[in-house]
Amino acid sequence: MKVGFLQMEPDFGRVRRNVERAFSLMGDCEADxxxxxxLFNTGYQFASRDEVKALAExxxxxxxxxxxxxxxxxxxxxxxxxxxxxxxxxxxxxxxxVGPEGFIGVYRKIxxxxxxxxxxxxxxxxxxxxxIGMARVGLMICVDWLFPEAARVLALEGAxxxxxxxxxxxxxxxxxxxxxxxxxxxxxxxxxxxxxEERIPGKALNFIGxxxxxxxxxxxxxxxxxxxxxxxxxxxxxEEARDKLITPENDIFLDRRKEFYERLV
Amino acid sequence: MKVGFLQMEPDFGRVRRNVERAFSLMGDCEADxxxxxxLFNTGYQFASRDEVKALAExxxxxxxxxxxxxxxxxxxxxxxxxxxxxxxxxxxxxxxxVGPEGFIGVYRKIxxxxxxxxxxxxxxxxxxxxxIGMARVGLMICVDWLFPEAARVLALEGAxxxxxxxxxxxxxxxxxxxxxxxxxxxxxxxxxxxxxEERIPGKALNFIGxxxxxxxxxxxxxxxxxxxxxxxxxxxxxEEARDKLITPENDIFLDRRKEFYERLV
Numbered sequence: 001m002k003v004g005f006l007q008m009e010p011d012f013g014r015v016r017r018n019v020e021r022a023f024s025l026m027g028d029c030e031a032d033x034x035x036x037x038x039l040f041n042t043g044y045q046f047a048s049r050d051e052v053k054a055l056a057e058x059x060x061x062x063x064x065x066x067x068x069x070x071x072x073x074x075x076x077x078x079x080x081x082x083x084x085x086x087x088x089x090x091x092x093x094x095x096x097x098v099g100p101e102g103f104i105g106v107y108r109k110i111x112x113x114x115x116x117x118x119x120x121x122x123x124x125x126x127x128x129x130x131x132i133g134m135a136r137v138g139l140m141i142c143v144d145w146l147f148p149e150a151a152r153v154l155a156l157e158g159a160x161x162x163x164x165x166x167x168x169x170x171x172x173x174x175x176x177x178x179x180x181x182x183x184x185x186x187x188x189x190x191x192x193x194x195x196x197e198e199r200i201p202g203k204a205l206n207f208i209g210x211x212x213x214x215x216x217x218x219x220x221x222x223x224x225x226x227x228x229x230x231x232x233x234x235x236x237x238x239e240e241a242r243d244k245l246i247t248p249e250n251d252i253f254l255d256r257r258k259e260f261y262e263r264l265v
Numbered sequence: 266m267k268v269g270f271l272q273m274e275p276d277f278g279r280v281r282r283n284v285e286r287a288f289s290l291m292g293d294c295e296a297d298x299x300x301x302x303x304l305f306n307t308g309y310q311f312a313s314r315d316e317v318k319a320l321a322e323x324x325x326x327x328x329x330x331x332x333x334x335x336x337x338x339x340x341x342x343x344x345x346x347x348x349x350x351x352x353x354x355x356x357x358x359x360x361x362x363v364g365p366e367g368f369i370g371v372y373r374k375i376x377x378x379x380x381x382x383x384x385x386x387x388x389x390x391x392x393x394x395x396x397i398g399m400a401r402v403g404l405m406i407c408v409d410w411l412f413p414e415a416a417r418v419l420a421l422e423g424a425x426x427x428x429x430x431x432x433x434x435x436x437x438x439x440x441x442x443x444x445x446x447x448x449x450x451x452x453x454x455x456x457x458x459x460x461x462e463e464r465i466p467g468k469a470l471n472f473i474g475x476x477x478x479x480x481x482x483x484x485x486x487x488x489x490x491x492x493x494x495x496x497x498x499x500x501x502x503x504e505e506a507r508d509k510l511i512t513p514e515n516d517i518f519l520d521r522r523k524e525f526y527e528r529l530v
Contacts, residue, residue: 114512148413179444247379261414
């Protein structure tokens with residue numbers, strides 16, 4: 001199965017341009033599953049709720065999702081991409097999954113980072129896993145990496161591949177995702193953006209790039225640089241994620257001792 | 266507060282010699298809290314249940330715990346050390362905490378690794394946190410690192426410092442403990458052993474050393490080499506572990522959304 005990411009630098013507020021550039025950057029790369037960054041079509045640093053309102057889209061009826069459904073059919077590719085989602089009078093920081101069969105599902109970010117909570121409502125529907133035939137795909141967004149519960153829930157729900165659209169500014173996530181993959185024996189595709197935004201004076205954000213694909217044994221199969229747009233597709237075997245044995249005697253899921261984890265909930 | 270570890274190579278089966286060597290290696294180092302490896306006084310690779318029976322000790326009445334209580338009083342130091350614990354007709358892979366005031370508590374390893382389950386019963390009392398005045402100390406052992414729930418429970422129960430006696434053979438733990446510290450904003454002291462054991466033919470174990478102390482912000486304050494016995498003590502401020510803010514808007518504990526973590530238990 002060919003999975004990949006697009007690491008790009010969105011142009012804030014220019015949704016159509018960003019969507020067109022995304023497809024242009026992906027060119028005619030062949031992939032079964034591609035992951036794009038969080039809020040890839042709008043840019044990250046909103047300065048007012050009105051901006052969010054102007055740029056958010058409905059799912060699946062909005063421009064961006066429809067464009068991806070069209071391309072998914074044409075390319076026979078599944079796509080995960082992050083956008084600002086409008087749901088009646090509320091907005092979510094969402095990741096959308098579409099495929100050749102059309103719209104599949106959406107994840108609304110559960111853990112909101114910093115100023116995101118000024119604009120977005122926190123997700124109310126949990127961490128979803130979708131079976132796309134070749135693999136079971138789990139969705140989480142950016143700072144969800146910091147909460148071990150996110151990847152854990154996805155893996156326990158059967159995810160083989162965690163698709164992780166991101167706009168990372170802190171330095172720790174790429175290495176921490178290695179731990180997430182090891183402790184859950186899953187693949188993870190983190191698609192991050194690059195570049196800088198300072199739409200709010202004094203609140204500059206520098207995005208760290210380093211999009212990557214990590215194996216269930218914690219191997220960084222590929223990590224992108226910090227400062228360059230890049231498309232990368234690798235061949236993986238999703239069934240590697242279904243082997244949870246770390247020794248002949250230790251299955252990391254069967255060995256969990258839930259009776260001692262009550263404090264977590 | 267001065268916290269440290271002893272990285273050593275036990276001589277299998279020679280409990281008195283290992284205990285004496287531990288104190289000799291620690292010399293007159295000044296520390297408030299010292300962590301020793303898992304099963305530091307017996308060695309790791311038992312070849313029969315009879316061996317465990319011969320080497321396991323009661324807690325706190327056994328030789329090793331009494332020796333540490335004596336030294337804890339003399340040195341005004343808290344010690345965490347791993348031993349095979351005998352409880353009536355059962356054995357646990359345990360970590361014991363003693364201090365100048367005497368015996369404080371014991372943790373019986375919850376997640377047993379590989380052949381350990383042939384000799385040891387899995388712990389039945391959860392992950393404990395003890396307040397030793399200068400800090401709140403949580404205990405876990407070796408492969409507990411692989412289960413994010415272990416460190417998470419300890420941190421939610423208020424641990425400032427995770428004391429982590431280990432006998433690591435897999436390569437991943439030292440880096441994964443950085444993630445554990447970041448995601449929980451705690452200190453971790455991993456005390457590992459070095460050397461090789463092949464007491465069961467064809468089942469050689471090479472222990473990876475790399476004992477380390479990691480800060481709540483994921484900084485490796487010190488990491489020992491793979492192949493040398495070492496005592497290391499560092500000065501830390503346990504109160505750093507009580508600041509759970511990663512941005513002015515994000516408290517990593519208050520931001521947890523337990524209603525979506527039900528799958529974990």
